[in-house]
Amino acid sequence: MNITLSKPDILEIIQQHVELKQKGARYWGLCLFHTEKTPSLMVDTERQTFICFGCGVGGDVVTFIRKLHGVDFRGALTLLGMSGKPYGPSPELQRQRELIKDYRRRLQAYEDRLCGYLRQAASANNKYGQRPM
Numbered sequence: 001m002n003i004t005l006s007k008p009d010i011l012e013i014i015q016q017h018v019e020l021k022q023k024g025a026r027y028w029g030l031c032l033f034h035t036e037k038t039p040s041l042m043v044d045t046e047r048q049t050f051i052c053f054g055c056g057v058g059g060d061v062v063t064f065i066r067k068l069h070g071v072d073f074r075g076a077l078t079l080l081g082m083s084g085k086p087y088g089p090s091p092e093l094q095r096q097r098e099l100i101k102d103y104r105r106r107l108q109a110y111e112d113r114l115c116g117y118l119r120q121a122a123s124a125n126n127k128y129g130q131r132p133m
């Protein structure tokens, strides 16, 4: 195994699993390793490390993958494409994400139509001297 291959960017990898928000030089997101409502998972792109201030999990990109997938060091390297295969979400996960995106698009379109309809109805009511909805 060629372990001189450079590690993939930690931000890129974690972003595939967690929605991260940039604050200054660091990125924050909801931790995958414990349940939380406010982000305490921090990614330090300069050091290429992550740490969760909620549950204490932290390390480099290999640690992240090991914890996430429950694999050993070699397994993590394989998943990270350091054995030649690019790392990415599984096809199943990608499919689910597409479905969610599509659903959101439809919901947005529906809401837009509904808003337009309600506005129309309200202005029509006004025209006839009735109170708006």
Ligand SMILES: [Zn+2]
Binding pocket: 031, 032, 033, 034, 052, 053, 054, 055, 056, 057
């Ligand atoms: Zn945590």
